[in-house]
Amino acid sequence: MRFGAAFPLYLRCIKLLNMKKIFISALAATALLSSCGGGTSDDAAAGNDSTATLSGTIKIDGSSTVLPITQLVAEDFKEQNNKVDFSVAAGGTGSGFKKFIRKEIDICDASRTIKDSEAHECDSLGIKYQALEIGKDGLSIVVNPQNTWLTSITVAELKMIWGPDAQDKIMKWNQIRKEWPNEPIHLHGAGHESGTFEYFTEAINGKKGACRVDYNASENDNQLVQGVAGDKFAMGFFGLGYYETNKDKLKLVAVDNGAGAILPTDATVMDGTYAPLSRPLFIYISAEAAKRAEVSAFVEFYIAQAPVLVKEAHFIPLTTEQYTAETAKWNEFKKGLK
Helix, strand or coil: CEECCCCCHHHHHHHHHCHHHHHHHHHHHHHHHHHCCCCCHHHHHHCCHHHCCCCEEEEEEECCCCHHHHHHHHHHHHHHCCCEEEEECCCCHHHHHHHHHCCCCCEEEECCCCCHHHHHHHHHCCCCEEEEEEEEEEEEEEECCCCCCCCEEEHHHHHHHHCHHHCCCCCEHHHCCCCCCCCECEEEEECCCCHHHHHHHHHHHCCCCCCCCCCEEECCHHHHHHHHHCCCCEEEEEEHHHHHCCCCCCEEEEEECCCCEECCCHHHHHCCCCCCCEEEEEEEEEHHHHCCHHHHHHHHHHHHHHHHHHHHCCCECCCHHHHHHHHHHHHHHHHCCC
């Protein structure tokens, strides 16, 4: 199996140690799928003889944020269906949708909804698809642990730092608050092909893509982690899951949107009080790919495993009712396939 970005090894070890827990949880989720009419969900979750003959290669690309979840699901599915291979990469949500439209991949991981322009391209090419929400994420604002002056920041201050007007102007910490150090701000953030970049710029700067460009940009969140972890005067933003797996190297900053400083947690992301940086995570499946048995089984397996594996990857699972609704969407979509 090929993976396009590094994922912490100890999470995979945890996964193996918790296989019994995952298996039991998958069986529980299977009951949910069956109640919604999913004819193959028992087979996908339990890995019985009817899926033993599945074969083929499932190609997935897109969001680096969603990548750790998809990796865990793919690994578990592969263990139970060893004739199915995976190509899992993370070039960013925008890059993933480009490949999805060119029919180079079967599933696009996405940390945002599909753009109108991307949906129009799909329509013009006759590409049908189904989006499924698989979990929630909070964009984390992080600094180096040696940063002693910053514990919370307002949305207005974030815009002052990251807005396009800050280009070549806002270069030092004391330009934000005079009591902060007269030292340079070294910025690290998502690259322009990333759904994280688009979500952050719209939420903070008021327009997708509106951002200064004089910062260290990457679609690889691990590079951003390393950049902030190695620099006392650095600031960065990326998905909460990457903070959670590197919290010994980073310091999390609370965000004040006018109702007080709020840290991203499962509760504050789910109830939306961590505003405006709470967001849903998706997978997009093409109708052409969904006709293949191995892809259909994998998607059902994904939904069944999501309550456990989304949390294991340090993201926020949906409620049982929300996963039921996503399962119903998938089953209704499959009915329309010819």
